[in-house]
Amino acid sequence: MIYLVTGGSRGIGAEIVRQAVQEGHDVAFTYLGSTQKAAAVEKECAKLNGDVKCKAYRMDVRDSAEVEKVGEQIIEEFDDVQVVVNNAAINRDNLAVSMTDEQWHDVLATNLHGPFYVCRFFLTGMLINRFGRIINISSVSAGGASGQSNYAAAKSGIEGLTKSLAKEYGPKGITANVVIPGFFDTEMTQEHMTDKFREFWSAYCPIRRIGDVSEIAGVVTFLASEKANYINGAMISVTGGLDHAA
Numbered sequence: 001m002i003y004l005v006t007g008g009s010r011g012i013g014a015e016i017v018r019q020a021v022q023e024g025h026d027v028a029f030t031y032l033g034s035t036q037k038a039a040a041v042e043k044e045c046a047k048l049n050g051d052v053k054c055k056a057y058r059m060d061v062r063d064s065a066e067v068e069k070v071g072e073q074i075i076e077e078f079d080d081v082q083v084v085v086n087n088a089a090i091n092r093d094n095l096a097v098s099m100t101d102e103q104w105h106d107v108l109a110t111n112l113h114g115p116f117y118v119c120r121f122f123l124t125g126m127l128i129n130r131f132g133r134i135i136n137i138s139s140v141s142a143g144g145a146s147g148q149s150n151y152a153a154a155k156s157g158i159e160g161l162t163k164s165l166a167k168e169y170g171p172k173g174i175t176a177n178v179v180i181p182g183f184f185d186t187e188m189t190q191e192h193m194t195d196k197f198r199e200f201w202s203a204y205c206p207i208r209r210i211g212d213v214s215e216i217a218g219v220v221t222f223l224a225s226e227k228a229n230y231i232n233g234a235m236i237s238v239t240g241g242l243d244h245a246a
């Protein structure tokens with residue numbers, strides 16, 4: 001199959017790219033500013049499986065015109081995209097009372113508008129082929145998290161978007177599902193999560209540890225596979241059993 005993964009230059013997205021390549025799929029992935037990291041993922045993937053194509057594209061998901069332009073380029077170079085993984089996201093944490101317009105808009109634009117633009121663009125090809133797999137990455141914070149009203153609003157939004165797509169396009173052979181990560185060690189969490197939150201997670205998570213990125217990528221790989229043909233509109237928690245944030 002042919003995958004499109006947004007935000008594949010690092011963290012969870014890079015692992016989704018690596019697993020897809022190892023499973024024998026062609027992968028186009030995107031990044032925003034991490035040109036060198038994206039090139040390193042490309043190089044690593046060429047070593048992991050020389051028989052598949054894996055290429056990075058700079059694409060700002062906040063910009064619908066850019067999504068369409070780069071999307072056209074990907075289709076030209078890869079042919080049809082069957083699996084879309086909306087993984088790219090940011091956080092700009094602040095208490096609601098102090099949150100700036102910029103913090104609010106940046107998070108909504110990246111984490112909600114972006115996935116919508118990407119789904120809208122790639123749905124056309126999926127509809128023609130009457131096949132597609134949309135996998136959107138939400139967060140445990142969608143349920144509400146102090147200091148993350150912008151992020152929680154965007155992630156709740158992606159859940160509603162996905163459930164709607166599942167209903168609109170299920171009859172056309174296209175499934176749409178959400179994967180809900182709990183807490184994983186990536187640059188996102190290193191930069192913005194407090195030590196207190198790490199302690200909270202390790203103490204209260206029934207599995208008593210932070211997750212490994214391969215444990216999220218494995219679920220994405222499963223949802224993209226034939227084994228998941230009858231799963232549509234599902235919200236799959238990969239949280240070790242702790243389904244609420246601090």
Ligand SMILES: NC(=O)c1ccc[n+]([C@@H]2O[C@H](COP(=O)([O-])OP(=O)(O)OC[C@H]3O[C@@H](n4cnc5c(N)ncnc54)[C@H](OP(=O)(O)O)[C@@H]3O)[C@@H](O)[C@H]2O)c1
Nearest residue numbers: 007011012031032033034060061088089139183184186188
């Ligand atoms: N880590 C966790 O514990 C955790 C928990 C819950 C949910 N999640 C979700 O899991 C997903 C991956 O998170 P992560 O921790 O791997 O994040 P990360 O390490 O911060 O990586 C974020 C990725 O998104 C890309 N990106 C950011 N803004 C973009 C934009 N405007 N256009 C295109 N790409 C953009 C980044 O590209 P550059 O490298 O070029 O900047 C990077 O590849 C996100 O949806 C996140 O909300 C993560």
